[in-house]
Amino acid sequence: MPDYGILMYPSYNRVYFQSSKGLALSELQAAGRKLSQACLDIHHKDIGGVNYIAFSTREPLNESDIQVLSRLSFVYALFILEGQDSPVLHPVMLDSGAVFEDDLVTILKYSGKTNETFTKLLVNIGWLLCDSIKDERVHLLDPVCGRGTTLFQGMIYGFDVSGIELDKIHVEQAVNFLAKYLKTKRYKHKMTKSKMSENGKKLCEITRFETAGTKEDFKAGKALQVNFYRGDTLHTDKFIKKHSVDIIAGDLPYGVQHGSSTRTGSFTRNPEILIGEALPHWHKVLKTGSSIVLSWNTFVLKKEQIADLLKTSGFEVQTGEPWDNGFVHRVDQAIIRDIIAARKI
Numbered sequence: 001m002p003d004y005g006i007l008m009y010p011s012y013n014r015v016y017f018q019s020s021k022g023l024a025l026s027e028l029q030a031a032g033r034k035l036s037q038a039c040l041d042i043h044h045k046d047i048g049g050v051n052y053i054a055f056s057t058r059e060p061l062n063e064s065d066i067q068v069l070s071r072l073s074f075v076y077a078l079f080i081l082e083g084q085d086s087p088v089l090h091p092v093m094l095d096s097g098a099v100f101e102d103d104l105v106t107i108l109k110y111s112g113k114t115n116e117t118f119t120k121l122l123v124n125i126g127w128l129l130c131d132s133i134k135d136e137r138v139h140l141l142d143p144v145c146g147r148g149t150t151l152f153q154g155m156i157y158g159f160d161v162s163g164i165e166l167d168k169i170h171v172e173q174a175v176n177f178l179a180k181y182l183k184t185k186r187y188k189h190k191m192t193k194s195k196m197s198e199n200g201k202k203l204c205e206i207t208r209f210e211t212a213g214t215k216e217d218f219k220a221g222k223a224l225q226v227n228f229y230r231g232d233t234l235h236t237d238k239f240i241k242k243h244s245v246d247i248i249a250g251d252l253p254y255g256v257q258h259g260s261s262t263r264t265g266s267f268t269r270n271p272e273i274l275i276g277e278a279l280p281h282w283h284k285v286l287k288t289g290s291s292i293v294l295s296w297n298t299f300v301l302k303k304e305q306i307a308d309l310l311k312t313s314g315f316e317v318q319t320g321e322p323w324d325n326g327f328v329h330r331v332d333q334a335i336i337r338d339i340i341a342a343r344k345i
Protein backbone atom coordinates (compact mmCIF):
# COMPACT_ATOMS: atom_id res chain seq x y z
CA MET A 1 0.00 0.00 0.00
CA PRO A 2 1.66 3.28 -1.05
CA ASP A 3 1.86 6.05 1.58
CA TYR A 4 1.51 9.71 0.62
CA GLY A 5 2.27 12.99 2.40
CA ILE A 6 0.84 16.41 1.51
CA LEU A 7 2.68 19.59 2.50
CA MET A 8 0.23 22.46 3.06
CA TYR A 9 0.77 25.96 1.69
CA PRO A 10 2.71 27.94 4.30
CA SER A 11 0.07 30.72 3.98
CA TYR A 12 -2.80 28.32 4.70
CA ASN A 13 -2.51 28.81 8.48
CA ARG A 14 -2.75 32.58 8.14
CA VAL A 15 -6.05 32.32 6.26
CA TYR A 16 -7.80 29.98 8.67
CA PHE A 17 -5.88 30.27 11.97
CA GLN A 18 -6.73 27.32 14.25
CA SER A 19 -9.20 25.84 11.75
CA SER A 20 -6.66 25.19 8.99
CA LYS A 21 -5.88 21.54 9.78
CA GLY A 22 -9.55 20.62 10.06
CA LEU A 23 -10.48 22.41 6.84
CA ALA A 24 -7.73 20.66 4.91
CA LEU A 25 -8.89 17.25 6.15
CA SER A 26 -12.49 18.11 5.26
CA GLU A 27 -11.54 19.13 1.71
CA LEU A 28 -9.54 15.92 1.31
CA GLN A 29 -12.51 13.89 2.54
CA ALA A 30 -14.78 15.67 0.04
CA ALA A 31 -12.30 14.84 -2.74
CA GLY A 32 -13.04 11.14 -2.22
CA ARG A 33 -16.00 11.45 -4.59
CA LYS A 34 -13.76 12.09 -7.59
CA LEU A 35 -10.84 9.82 -6.64
CA SER A 36 -10.57 6.32 -8.14
CA GLN A 37 -9.98 4.85 -4.68
CA ALA A 38 -10.27 5.80 -1.02
CA CYS A 39 -7.59 7.68 0.91
CA LEU A 40 -7.12 5.50 3.99
CA ASP A 41 -5.96 6.41 7.47
CA ILE A 42 -5.85 10.20 6.82
CA HIS A 43 -3.89 11.84 9.65
CA HIS A 44 -1.42 14.60 10.48
CA LYS A 45 2.20 13.45 10.58
CA ASP A 46 5.26 15.28 11.81
CA ILE A 47 8.28 14.74 9.54
CA GLY A 48 11.43 16.61 10.53
CA GLY A 49 9.40 19.10 12.59
CA VAL A 50 7.08 19.92 9.67
CA ASN A 51 3.41 18.97 9.54
CA TYR A 52 2.19 16.80 6.65
CA ILE A 53 -1.21 15.30 5.92
CA ALA A 54 -0.50 11.61 5.46
CA PHE A 55 -2.67 8.87 3.98
CA SER A 56 -2.33 5.60 2.15
CA THR A 57 -4.11 4.03 -0.82
CA ARG A 58 -4.48 0.40 -1.91
CA GLU A 59 -3.04 1.10 -5.39
CA PRO A 60 -0.80 3.95 -6.59
CA LEU A 61 -2.80 7.13 -7.42
CA ASN A 62 -3.51 7.51 -11.16
CA GLU A 63 -3.18 10.64 -13.36
CA SER A 64 -6.73 11.78 -12.76
CA ASP A 65 -6.33 11.32 -8.96
CA ILE A 66 -3.21 13.50 -9.09
CA GLN A 67 -5.22 16.21 -10.88
CA VAL A 68 -7.90 16.09 -8.16
CA LEU A 69 -5.29 16.38 -5.40
CA SER A 70 -3.35 19.10 -7.28
CA ARG A 71 -6.46 21.30 -7.24
CA LEU A 72 -7.13 21.12 -3.49
CA SER A 73 -6.78 24.56 -1.96
CA PHE A 74 -4.22 23.57 0.71
CA VAL A 75 -1.94 21.37 -1.41
CA TYR A 76 1.54 22.83 -1.89
CA ALA A 77 3.46 19.62 -2.58
CA LEU A 78 2.71 15.90 -2.70
CA PHE A 79 5.18 13.15 -1.84
CA ILE A 80 5.32 9.38 -1.81
CA LEU A 81 6.59 8.43 1.64
CA GLU A 82 9.10 5.59 1.83
CA GLY A 83 9.63 4.15 5.30
CA GLN A 84 7.70 4.75 8.53
CA ASP A 85 9.44 6.76 11.29
CA SER A 86 11.75 9.02 9.23
CA PRO A 87 10.40 8.47 5.74
CA VAL A 88 12.21 9.40 2.53
CA LEU A 89 10.11 11.86 0.49
CA HIS A 90 9.74 11.31 -3.27
CA PRO A 91 8.06 14.32 -4.96
CA VAL A 92 5.02 13.66 -7.15
CA MET A 93 4.63 16.09 -10.09
CA LEU A 94 1.45 18.13 -9.51
CA ASP A 95 -0.81 18.98 -12.44
CA SER A 96 -4.09 20.80 -11.84
CA GLY A 97 -4.74 21.24 -15.57
CA ALA A 98 -4.70 25.04 -15.09
CA VAL A 99 -5.51 27.14 -18.17
CA PHE A 100 -4.57 30.52 -16.63
CA GLU A 101 -2.05 31.44 -13.94
CA ASP A 102 -2.98 31.97 -10.28
CA ASP A 103 -2.36 35.71 -10.51
CA LEU A 104 -5.72 36.03 -12.32
CA VAL A 105 -7.35 35.56 -8.93
CA THR A 106 -4.79 37.27 -6.70
CA ILE A 107 -3.96 40.58 -8.42
CA LEU A 108 -7.22 42.42 -7.76
CA LYS A 109 -7.39 43.55 -4.10
CA TYR A 110 -10.35 45.27 -2.45
CA SER A 111 -12.24 45.36 0.79
CA GLY A 112 -15.04 42.76 0.74
CA LYS A 113 -13.08 40.35 -1.47
CA THR A 114 -13.67 36.69 -0.64
CA ASN A 115 -10.28 35.23 0.24
CA GLU A 116 -8.72 33.49 -2.79
CA THR A 117 -7.83 30.29 -0.94
CA PHE A 118 -11.34 30.05 0.44
CA THR A 119 -12.85 30.76 -2.99
CA LYS A 120 -10.75 27.94 -4.42
CA LEU A 121 -12.12 25.64 -1.71
CA LEU A 122 -15.69 26.68 -2.58
CA VAL A 123 -15.19 26.06 -6.30
CA ASN A 124 -13.43 22.76 -5.57
CA ILE A 125 -16.31 21.50 -3.43
CA GLY A 126 -18.73 22.37 -6.24
CA TRP A 127 -16.58 20.58 -8.80
CA LEU A 128 -16.06 17.52 -6.57
CA LEU A 129 -19.80 17.18 -5.97
CA CYS A 130 -21.10 17.66 -9.51
CA ASP A 131 -21.31 14.85 -12.03
CA SER A 132 -19.00 16.50 -14.59
CA ILE A 133 -16.87 14.07 -16.55
CA LYS A 134 -13.18 14.61 -17.35
CA ASP A 135 -12.65 16.68 -20.54
CA GLU A 136 -16.31 17.74 -20.58
CA ARG A 137 -16.99 21.50 -20.48
CA VAL A 138 -18.05 22.73 -17.05
CA HIS A 139 -20.27 25.80 -16.56
CA LEU A 140 -19.85 27.56 -13.20
CA LEU A 141 -22.22 30.28 -11.98
CA ASP A 142 -21.65 32.66 -9.08
CA PRO A 143 -25.07 34.28 -8.57
CA VAL A 144 -23.66 36.93 -6.16
CA CYS A 145 -20.28 37.38 -7.83
CA GLY A 146 -19.00 40.71 -6.46
CA ARG A 147 -15.83 41.53 -8.38
CA GLY A 148 -15.50 38.03 -9.77
CA THR A 149 -13.12 36.02 -7.53
CA THR A 150 -15.13 32.81 -8.07
CA LEU A 151 -15.29 33.39 -11.82
CA PHE A 152 -11.55 33.97 -12.08
CA GLN A 153 -10.86 30.73 -10.17
CA GLY A 154 -13.23 28.92 -12.52
CA MET A 155 -11.37 30.34 -15.53
CA ILE A 156 -8.07 29.03 -14.11
CA TYR A 157 -9.64 25.55 -14.20
CA GLY A 158 -10.82 26.10 -17.79
CA PHE A 159 -14.53 26.37 -16.91
CA ASP A 160 -17.11 28.49 -18.72
CA VAL A 161 -18.17 31.01 -16.07
CA SER A 162 -21.10 33.33 -15.43
CA GLY A 163 -21.56 35.86 -12.65
CA ILE A 164 -24.52 37.95 -11.52
CA GLU A 165 -24.02 41.08 -9.45
CA LEU A 166 -26.30 43.94 -8.50
CA ASP A 167 -23.61 46.53 -7.86
CA LYS A 168 -22.64 48.44 -11.00
CA ILE A 169 -19.22 49.49 -9.69
CA HIS A 170 -18.29 45.92 -8.70
CA VAL A 171 -19.10 44.65 -12.19
CA GLU A 172 -17.28 47.52 -13.91
CA GLN A 173 -14.16 46.87 -11.86
CA ALA A 174 -14.24 43.12 -12.57
CA VAL A 175 -14.78 43.66 -16.30
CA ASN A 176 -12.06 46.33 -16.55
CA PHE A 177 -9.63 44.16 -14.64
CA LEU A 178 -10.24 41.12 -16.84
CA ALA A 179 -9.97 43.15 -20.07
CA LYS A 180 -6.67 44.64 -18.91
CA TYR A 181 -5.33 41.28 -17.68
CA LEU A 182 -6.06 39.50 -20.96
CA LYS A 183 -4.61 42.39 -22.99
CA THR A 184 -1.45 42.76 -20.89
CA LYS A 185 -0.78 39.00 -20.90
CA ARG A 186 -1.59 38.86 -24.63
CA TYR A 187 -4.32 36.23 -24.35
CA LYS A 188 -6.52 36.18 -27.46
CA HIS A 189 -9.97 37.45 -26.51
CA LYS A 190 -13.15 39.07 -27.72
CA MET A 191 -15.40 41.25 -25.54
CA THR A 192 -19.02 42.16 -26.34
CA LYS A 193 -21.61 44.18 -24.44
CA SER A 194 -25.40 43.94 -24.65
CA LYS A 195 -28.53 44.66 -22.64
CA MET A 196 -31.64 42.69 -21.76
CA SER A 197 -35.01 44.23 -21.03
CA GLU A 198 -38.54 43.10 -20.27
CA ASN A 199 -41.71 45.11 -20.90
CA GLY A 200 -39.59 48.16 -21.68
CA LYS A 201 -37.69 47.89 -18.35
CA LYS A 202 -33.98 47.17 -18.31
CA LEU A 203 -33.24 43.79 -16.65
CA CYS A 204 -29.48 43.59 -16.98
CA GLU A 205 -26.31 44.66 -18.74
CA ILE A 206 -24.26 41.78 -20.10
CA THR A 207 -20.53 41.73 -20.77
CA ARG A 208 -19.23 38.59 -22.48
CA PHE A 209 -15.63 37.55 -22.98
CA GLU A 210 -14.40 34.73 -25.14
CA THR A 211 -10.84 33.78 -24.39
CA ALA A 212 -8.47 30.81 -24.24
CA GLY A 213 -5.17 29.85 -22.64
CA THR A 214 -3.52 29.47 -26.06
CA LYS A 215 -3.96 30.99 -29.55
CA GLU A 216 -4.48 27.47 -30.93
CA ASP A 217 -7.42 26.79 -28.61
CA PHE A 218 -8.94 30.17 -29.44
CA LYS A 219 -8.69 29.52 -33.19
CA ALA A 220 -9.98 25.95 -32.80
CA GLY A 221 -13.22 27.25 -31.24
CA LYS A 222 -12.26 26.03 -27.75
CA ALA A 223 -12.53 29.48 -26.19
CA LEU A 224 -14.00 29.78 -22.68
CA GLN A 225 -17.12 31.89 -22.22
CA VAL A 226 -17.02 34.45 -19.41
CA ASN A 227 -20.32 36.26 -18.75
CA PHE A 228 -20.93 39.12 -16.34
CA TYR A 229 -24.60 40.01 -15.74
CA ARG A 230 -25.12 43.32 -13.99
CA GLY A 231 -28.58 42.71 -12.54
CA ASP A 232 -30.59 41.05 -9.79
CA THR A 233 -29.94 37.39 -9.01
CA LEU A 234 -33.70 36.95 -8.61
CA HIS A 235 -33.81 37.06 -12.44
CA THR A 236 -31.16 34.34 -12.89
CA ASP A 237 -33.38 32.13 -15.08
CA LYS A 238 -34.08 35.06 -17.41
CA PHE A 239 -30.36 35.68 -17.96
CA ILE A 240 -29.11 32.08 -18.16
CA LYS A 241 -30.41 29.10 -20.14
CA LYS A 242 -32.29 26.49 -18.10
CA HIS A 243 -30.42 23.23 -17.33
CA SER A 244 -27.09 24.71 -18.47
CA VAL A 245 -25.11 25.12 -15.23
CA ASP A 246 -22.96 22.41 -13.57
CA ILE A 247 -21.91 24.30 -10.43
CA ILE A 248 -23.31 27.21 -8.47
CA ALA A 249 -20.73 28.57 -6.03
CA GLY A 250 -21.13 31.81 -4.14
CA ASP A 251 -20.13 33.65 -1.01
CA LEU A 252 -23.44 35.13 0.19
CA PRO A 253 -23.81 38.71 1.39
CA TYR A 254 -22.53 38.82 4.96
CA GLY A 255 -24.95 41.20 6.58
CA VAL A 256 -21.85 43.12 7.70
CA GLN A 257 -20.06 44.84 4.85
CA HIS A 258 -22.54 43.90 2.14
CA GLY A 259 -26.30 44.06 2.35
CA SER A 260 -28.68 42.03 0.26
CA SER A 261 -31.45 43.58 -1.75
CA THR A 262 -34.78 41.78 -2.15
CA ARG A 263 -37.63 41.91 -4.62
CA THR A 264 -39.33 44.61 -2.56
CA GLY A 265 -36.27 46.77 -2.99
CA SER A 266 -35.70 46.87 0.76
CA PHE A 267 -32.25 46.44 2.19
CA THR A 268 -31.83 43.67 4.72
CA ARG A 269 -28.87 42.60 6.81
CA ASN A 270 -30.02 38.99 6.65
CA PRO A 271 -29.46 36.99 3.44
CA GLU A 272 -32.23 34.49 4.35
CA ILE A 273 -34.88 36.38 2.35
CA LEU A 274 -32.55 36.72 -0.62
CA ILE A 275 -31.73 32.99 -0.73
CA GLY A 276 -35.33 31.97 -0.12
CA GLU A 277 -36.44 34.02 -3.12
CA ALA A 278 -33.46 33.23 -5.34
CA LEU A 279 -33.15 29.44 -4.88
CA PRO A 280 -36.10 28.48 -7.15
CA HIS A 281 -34.53 30.57 -9.94
CA TRP A 282 -31.07 29.09 -9.36
CA HIS A 283 -32.57 25.58 -9.34
CA LYS A 284 -34.00 26.09 -12.86
CA VAL A 285 -30.66 26.88 -14.49
CA LEU A 286 -28.86 23.90 -12.93
CA LYS A 287 -28.51 20.57 -14.74
CA THR A 288 -29.47 17.27 -13.14
CA GLY A 289 -26.40 15.98 -11.25
CA SER A 290 -25.13 19.52 -10.61
CA SER A 291 -24.05 21.06 -7.32
CA ILE A 292 -24.67 24.20 -5.32
CA VAL A 293 -22.16 25.40 -2.71
CA LEU A 294 -22.79 28.47 -0.61
CA SER A 295 -20.83 30.13 2.17
CA TRP A 296 -22.32 32.55 4.67
CA ASN A 297 -21.94 34.16 8.06
CA THR A 298 -23.39 31.85 10.71
CA PHE A 299 -24.05 34.84 13.02
CA VAL A 300 -26.88 35.99 10.72
CA LEU A 301 -28.32 32.64 9.63
CA LYS A 302 -28.35 29.10 11.02
CA LYS A 303 -27.27 26.16 8.86
CA GLU A 304 -30.62 24.42 9.43
CA GLN A 305 -32.44 27.43 7.99
CA ILE A 306 -30.40 27.34 4.75
CA ALA A 307 -30.72 23.54 4.63
CA ASP A 308 -34.52 23.84 4.88
CA LEU A 309 -34.62 26.44 2.12
CA LEU A 310 -32.48 24.21 -0.12
CA LYS A 311 -34.66 21.16 0.55
CA THR A 312 -37.84 23.13 -0.13
CA SER A 313 -36.40 24.11 -3.51
CA GLY A 314 -35.72 20.47 -4.41
CA PHE A 315 -32.03 20.10 -3.54
CA GLU A 316 -30.42 17.13 -1.77
CA VAL A 317 -28.36 18.65 1.05
CA GLN A 318 -25.05 16.90 1.88
CA THR A 319 -24.90 15.67 5.48
CA GLY A 320 -22.55 13.62 7.69
CA GLU A 321 -18.78 14.05 7.66
CA PRO A 322 -17.30 16.46 6.59
CA TRP A 323 -20.45 18.43 5.70
CA ASP A 324 -22.05 18.92 9.12
CA ASN A 325 -19.19 20.72 10.91
CA GLY A 326 -16.00 20.25 8.86
CA PHE A 327 -15.93 23.66 7.16
CA VAL A 328 -16.81 26.09 9.98
CA HIS A 329 -14.10 28.72 10.57
CA ARG A 330 -13.66 32.18 12.02
CA VAL A 331 -13.00 35.01 9.56
CA ASP A 332 -12.97 37.91 12.06
CA GLN A 333 -14.82 39.18 15.14
CA ALA A 334 -18.11 39.60 13.27
CA ILE A 335 -17.98 36.57 10.97
CA ILE A 336 -17.92 32.83 11.57
CA ARG A 337 -18.23 31.34 8.11
CA ASP A 338 -19.55 27.93 7.07
CA ILE A 339 -20.24 26.08 3.83
CA ILE A 340 -23.39 24.24 2.81
CA ALA A 341 -23.38 21.97 -0.22
CA ALA A 342 -26.23 20.30 -2.07
CA ARG A 343 -26.95 18.48 -5.33
CA LYS A 344 -29.75 18.74 -7.84
CA ILE A 345 -30.83 15.18 -8.50
Ligand SMILES: C[S@@+](CC[C@H](N)C(=O)[O-])C[C@H]1O[C@@H](n2cnc3c(N)ncnc32)[C@H](O)[C@@H]1O
Residues within 6 Å of the ligand: 112, 113, 114, 115, 143, 144, 145, 146, 147, 148, 149, 150, 164, 165, 166, 167, 170, 231, 232, 233, 234, 251, 252, 253, 254, 258, 259, 260, 261, 262, 274
Ligand atom coordinates in the same frame (compact mmCIF):
# COMPACT_ATOMS: atom_id res chain seq x y z
C1 LIG B 1 -19.85 38.49 -0.11
S1 LIG B 1 -20.08 39.42 -1.55
C2 LIG B 1 -19.28 38.45 -2.81
C3 LIG B 1 -17.85 38.83 -2.96
C4 LIG B 1 -17.19 38.09 -4.11
N1 LIG B 1 -17.06 36.69 -3.85
C5 LIG B 1 -15.82 38.71 -4.38
O1 LIG B 1 -14.79 38.12 -4.00
O2 LIG B 1 -15.77 39.80 -4.95
C6 LIG B 1 -21.79 39.25 -1.94
C7 LIG B 1 -22.25 40.06 -3.14
O3 LIG B 1 -23.64 39.82 -3.36
C8 LIG B 1 -24.15 40.96 -4.03
N2 LIG B 1 -25.62 40.91 -4.01
C9 LIG B 1 -26.45 41.12 -2.95
N3 LIG B 1 -27.74 41.00 -3.33
C10 LIG B 1 -27.73 40.68 -4.66
C11 LIG B 1 -28.75 40.43 -5.63
N4 LIG B 1 -30.05 40.48 -5.29
N5 LIG B 1 -28.39 40.15 -6.90
C12 LIG B 1 -27.06 40.10 -7.25
N6 LIG B 1 -26.06 40.34 -6.37
C13 LIG B 1 -26.38 40.63 -5.10
C14 LIG B 1 -23.53 42.10 -3.24
O4 LIG B 1 -23.56 43.32 -3.99
C15 LIG B 1 -22.10 41.57 -3.00
O5 LIG B 1 -21.21 42.04 -3.97
